[in-house]
Amino acid sequence: MMALVDRALALNPSFARGWYSSGVLRRWAGQPEVAVEHVETALRLSPRARVGTSLATLGSAYFISRRFDEAVRKLVLAIQEDPSFPDSYRYLAVCYAHMGRLDEARAILQQLKGISSVVAPRSTMFQNPEHRELFLSGVRLAAGEGT
Numbered sequence: 001m002m003a004l005v006d007r008a009l010a011l012n013p014s015f016a017r018g019w020y021s022s023g024v025l026r027r028w029a030g031q032p033e034v035a036v037e038h039v040e041t042a043l044r045l046s047p048r049a050r051v052g053t054s055l056a057t058l059g060s061a062y063f064i065s066r067r068f069d070e071a072v073r074k075l076v077l078a079i080q081e082d083p084s085f086p087d088s089y090r091y092l093a094v095c096y097a098h099m100g101r102l103d104e105a106r107a108i109l110q111q112l113k114g115i116s117s118v119v120a121p122r123s124t125m126f127q128n129p130e131h132r133e134l135f136l137s138g139v140r141l142a143a144g145e146g147t
Contacts (some may be wrong), residue, residue, distance in 0.1 A: 012066045016046035030128030032061040037052055055081055059095075063114055064131040086116040093107035094138025119143070120136045 003045035005022045008015055022070050026032075043050075055078035062071035072095050078088040089112035096105035112119060120139045126132035 002029070014045055016042045016049060017035060019045065020052050024052065027057060027061045028125065028127060030131055035061040040117040053078065053082065053085055059088065060091045063091050063095055068099050071095045084115055086112055093142045094135055097138045097141035102141065106144065107127060109142050
């Protein structure tokens, strides 16, 4: 899929949805810095017509880069923008947990449970085992299970 998106962007470098899609794919592939760059490009190209869940994607990329403060800022905005998107809550909870802000992490998990019965989705969403473990350890911390 990355090759197809790269080809589309080579043909049309102003294709905001292509940059966003590339960012999502790069984040899934464990390339968070490239993901941030590509999603930010999409936002610059289409600042008013948001493409996808850009803020949540940025927040998750910052999270797996261990840039928790930046992740929290984006994820709070993502929740304000779309309070029904569960991934924003998941990543915000695990960010708070890794930052030692356990009360806030638990409060976000409670909010998540109000919109989704799934706290931790399938861990296959991470290609990099270190990123998967970072996420799952955050879930355990937020749920009060320790590491």
